[in-house]
Amino acid sequence: MTACKTCFYWEMVDSTIGETSDQSIWGFCKRYPPIQTAEMNDYDIYINQHPVTDGVEWCGEYKKGRS
Secondary structure, eight states, rough: OOSGGGTTTEEEEOOSSSSSSSOEEEEEOSOOOEEEEEETTSSSOEEEEEOOTTTTTOOOTTTOOOO
């Protein structure tokens, strides 16, 4: 299956949302460097974050990595 959850560039961060492989799991897409968000931390520094995706999503940058 071509989906984020099986992509080389994807890192799961929350598997507690779904109980089966057909339900949502969330992770970071690490294909490109993190992007700056509009949010600041407690030190007034902008937060950088990789895009968060659902494990069943997919894009044109997919690279097989997980089974």
